[in-house]
Amino acid sequence: MLLDTVFLILVALLPGLSALAYFIKTKKTNLVLLLLGGGGWLIALLARTPILYALSNTIERTAYLVVASYSAGLFEES
Structure with missing residues (x-):
């Protein structure tokens, strides 16, 4: 079970990490921009985790997913 979880996390992270390595290799100034973007994310x-945690037991699943999607867009794009 733990090995499956670690594998799935690596599958999710490896494309981003490889792109990060490529862009850092091409220009050192991109490192600052990439770190700022990752830090903002x-x-x-x-910021949205406490809101979603508070709502997790109070509303139905469909409404929770809608709130999670909208809050992701709101917090990540602002």
Whole structure:
């Protein structure tokens, strides 16, 4: 079970990490931009987590998925 989870996480992360390695190799200034983008994504994830956690037991699953989708767009694009 744990090995399956680790494998799925690696499958999700490897394309992004390989693109990161490529862009850092081509220009060193891209490192700052890539770190800012990744940091912004992480802040957006951490900002919406308490909201989704609070709603997880109060609304039905379909409404929860809609709120999760809209909050992802709201937090990540602003």
